[in-house]
Amino acid sequence: MTQEVRAAGAVLWRVAAGVTEVALVHRPRYDDWSLPKGKLDPGETIAEAAVREVREETGFEAVLGRYLTRTSYPVSARNGSGTVPKTVDYFSAEAVSGEFAANDEVDELRWLDPSAAEKLLTRPADVHVLRAFCQLPVGLSTLVLVRHAKAGKRDEWTGDDDLRPLSEAGLRQANALRRVLALFRPDRVLSAPRLRCVQTVHGVAEDLGAEVRHEPLLSEEGYWPDPVLGVARLLAVAGDCGTPVVCSQGGVIPDLVSALADRDGVELPAARGGVVPSKKGSFWVLSFRARTADDGPVLLAADYYPSALPTPSPSHP
Incomplete structure (x- = not known):
């Protein structure tokens, strides 16, 4: 039986000087710019995983808002035999406190307006998530x-x-x-x-x-x-x-x-x-x-x- 890999993440946002900014993280392991996300721990809901992963990767505490979308793609199986499906569920999440510090997974964080963020994102799937976020205003x-x-x-x-x-x-x-x-x-x-x-x-x-x-x-x-x-x-x-x-x-x-x-x-x-x-x-x-x-x-x-x-x-x- 194929075991699906479950993960969750968020478009982490804030308003600075009247401008909406979203957080992108750089992962040196993959040398990519992405939205904060990660795998669910055993017994964890996607909502809990999203908030935890945001905290671990960015240093910020987040308040969840609306659900955005799900992305799916294949990843290598742990036993090395082929691939298994991976799904990532994303939320809109407001940064309410915290401060970034480089860690084992992320060495840089950038706050960017959505237009600039879209240009920096490495993967098209993350662009799709960001566009889902931009369909409605922040501060709902x-x-x-x-x-x-x-x-x-x-x-x-x-x-x-x-x-x-x-x-x-x-x-x-x-x-x-x-x-x-x-x-x-x-x-x-x-x-x-x-x-x-x-x-x-x-x-x-x-x-x-x-x-x-x-x-x-x-x-x-x-x-x-x-x-x-x-x-x-x-x-x-x-x-x-x-x-x-x-x-x-x-x-x-x-x-x-x-x-x-x-x-x-x-x-x-x-x-x-x-x-x-x-x-x-x-x-x-x-x-x-x-x-x-x-x-x-x-x-x-x-x-x-x-x-x-x-x-x-x-x-x-």
Whole structure:
């Protein structure tokens, strides 16, 4: 059986003197200029690998934004018999702190505007990634919309359904979400007022030293009497700056995401039967153009992560 090599990386960006710059690294082993990237460690998600590799190769801490694209190419097999496929998943990532120091893998880093960076990149595949990054502006605001983790079967719970707790599998999903969502640097946590929803994101709030705020309009009972009001509430949350994490239910998320995408002309990932996906323990990373004096937040990208556990790359158009 052919073993695929998995890797992840990022277009690391910053704004300096009003100009967007991206980081390119020079690897003496290959004598090339590339985007920071590297292989996944065992049990690591692509998001975790991207942030770790950026830190190791550039010295900078990064905050993840939208998913960009995947590149694929053959590499030599370890046993020397032919080649195996290698895939690299890329994110947009903002540099928030740090300083470059030459290391075993990288001996030079350059901050360049995208046009100059494209000319310096050695491989066409990296140019493709950079162009995907340039399709949207930097500085988008992020809202992470989570479906609650597994909580057993509704018909097997004899108590108040609002109080149905996470199962053992759900607790594992919640722990994975706690770890992965931190890479997006959330600053507040909101949830439908259901125990399973609150439990799913409690760890995220705990890491922030904050409480989980209840959002009744984003529960199934609160949303469906007036979906327009529910959409407006999510947009208000998105427009309050920062990076909120919002946990809701499977009866709400597909309609909510579809409504936003239809309103703002965003193509969503293809789903079986045309239904917007929303598995238990999954999440959407919604990227908005920030609110202006004349306009509210506008959805520009939507990426679906079927799990916070190690999985294939997120779904995107």
